[in-house]
Amino acid sequence: MTQQHAPRDPHAFIAGLPKAELHVHHVGSASPRIVAELAARHPDSKVPTDPEALADYFTFTDFAHFIQVYLSVVDLIRTPEDVRLLTYEVARDMARQQVRYAELTVTPYSSTRRGIDERAFMDAIEDARKAAEADFGTVLRWCFDIPGEAGLESAEETLRLATDERLRPEGLVSFGLGGPEIGVPRPQFKPYFDRAIAAGLHSVPHAGETTGPQTVWDALTELRAERIGHGTSSAQDPKLLAHLAEHRIPLEVCPTSNIATRAVRTLDEHPIKEFVEAGVLVTVNSDDPPMFGTDLNTEYAVAARLLGLDERGIAELAKNAVHASFLDEAGKARIAEEIDAYTERWLAP
Numbered sequence: 038m039t040q041q042h043a044p045r046d047p048h049a050f051i052a053g054l055p056k057a058e059l060h061v062h063h064v065g066s067a068s069p070r071i072v073a074e075l076a077a078r079h080p081d082s083k084v085p086t087d088p089e090a091l092a093d094y095f096t097f098t099d100f101a102h103f104i105q106v107y108l109s110v111v112d113l114i115r116t117p118e119d120v121r122l123l124t125y126e127v128a129r130d131m132a133r134q135q136v137r138y139a140e141l142t143v144t145p146y147s148s149t150r151r152g153i154d155e156r157a158f159m160d161a162i163e164d165a166r167k168a169a170e171a172d173f174g175t176v177l178r179w180c181f182d183i184p185g186e187a188g189l190e191s192a193e194e195t196l197r198l199a200t201d202e203r204l205r206p207e208g209l210v211s212f213g214l215g216g217p218e219i220g221v222p223r224p225q226f227k228p229y230f231d232r233a234i235a236a237g238l239h240s241v242p243h244a245g246e247t248t249g250p251q252t253v254w255d256a257l258t259e260l261r262a263e264r265i266g267h268g269t270s271s272a273q274d275p276k277l278l279a280h281l282a283e284h285r286i287p288l289e290v291c292p293t294s295n296i297a298t299r300a301v302r303t304l305d306e307h308p309i310k311e312f313v314e315a316g317v318l319v320t321v322n323s324d325d326p327p328m329f330g331t332d333l334n335t336e337y338a339v340a341a342r343l344l345g346l347d348e349r350g351i352a353e354l355a356k357n358a359v360h361a362s363f364l365d366e367a368g369k370a371r372i373a374e375e376i377d378a379y380t381e382r383w384l385a386p
């Protein structure tokens with residue numbers, strides 16, 4: 038990606054730019070409006086509904102605190118109708134930001150272990166996916182992730198839900214691994230990723246978000262990662278950066294998330310520029326946008342500032358996500374052409 042003079046104010050350009058998002062969590066995308074609606078359905082919850090109190094509740098002392106709060110929102114989702122509402126409304130919020138395609142990370146284990154029937158869960162996400170595509174034009178695909186800290190039982194269960202022909206949803210494209218990394222070594226999940234890959238799923242684990250570059254190497258060599266969730270600590274290892282660049286393994290970079298969970302101290306210390314300078318394919322993502330007080334458009338503005346990009350550079354960044362996606366080639370070409378046409382219209386005198 039070439040770096041240029043930063044545009045005067047990139048926000049308006051970004052707001053209308055067609056985009057793809059590759060790293061965004063299902064429950065972590067619940068807006069204050071959705072949280073309030075779910076809390077009204079289940080008034081015994083400890084999650085506040087008042088937007089100001091919620092912003093305070095979504096201020097994290099560290100990554101472990103973030104996961105604790107995240108799970109309290111997971112506890113709000115109790116019925117298949119909750120799942121459907123959440124999914125459909127998340128797609129509505131994406132469409133408002135001109136997101137044409139998103140791979141949404143869903144943790145089915147967290148819902149089925151809380152008592153939601155597995156068949157009803159799959160039907161709810163699929164029903165919402167189809168309705169969202171018809172109503173908003175946003176195409177959703179699923180990444181089912183293992184909540185690693187919940188142990189190998191959660192890996193086995195996630196694999197079963199992802200590969201059982203009677204359950205596996207049509208929109209499922211990939212298999213992931215999320216949650217804390219400290220004390221959760223990646224290699225133990227190799228047999229599950231091997232079976233998921235054999236069943237035709239792409240491998241997209243989180244790695245190097247809260248631990249060092251060895252976790253990224255493990256994700257590549259043991260889990261056969263095709264993209265890396267975060268990969269922030271890759272910046273500490275020049276050989277790893279060269280490997281990522283040479284093998285065209287994209288990083289799913291989520292700048293504001295890394296600050297909110299205190300994985301990185303400040304935005305100016307974020308290594309996104311080092312990734313680009315090393316030739317790594319960078320995609321920009323929002324992770325858990327309302328929890329981190331952000332959205333995808335804001336993440337593009339942050340990346341544009343850190344990388345010194347003008348409109349064409351920002352459009353290139355948007356095309357990186359399209360190329361790194363698991364959409365078919367015709368679908369990729371359609372969105373890439375839309376991005377080019379939008380950019381040319383914007384820059385026309």
Ligand SMILES: O=C(O)c1cccc(C(=O)CC[C@H]2O[C@@H](n3cnc4c(=O)[nH]cnc43)[C@H](O)[C@@H]2O)c1
Binds near residue numbers: 187243
């Ligand atoms: O659901 C449970 O019962 C459960 C039990 C033990 C541990 C867990 C988890 O660790 C769930 C973590 C959950 O967090 C999601 N997530 C959202 N954002 C991020 C992120 O930035 N980095 C890593 N994980 C993230 C992820 O989808 C996990 O499934 C659950």
Ligand SMILES: [Zn+2]
Binds near residue numbers: 061062
């Ligand atoms: Zn994530």
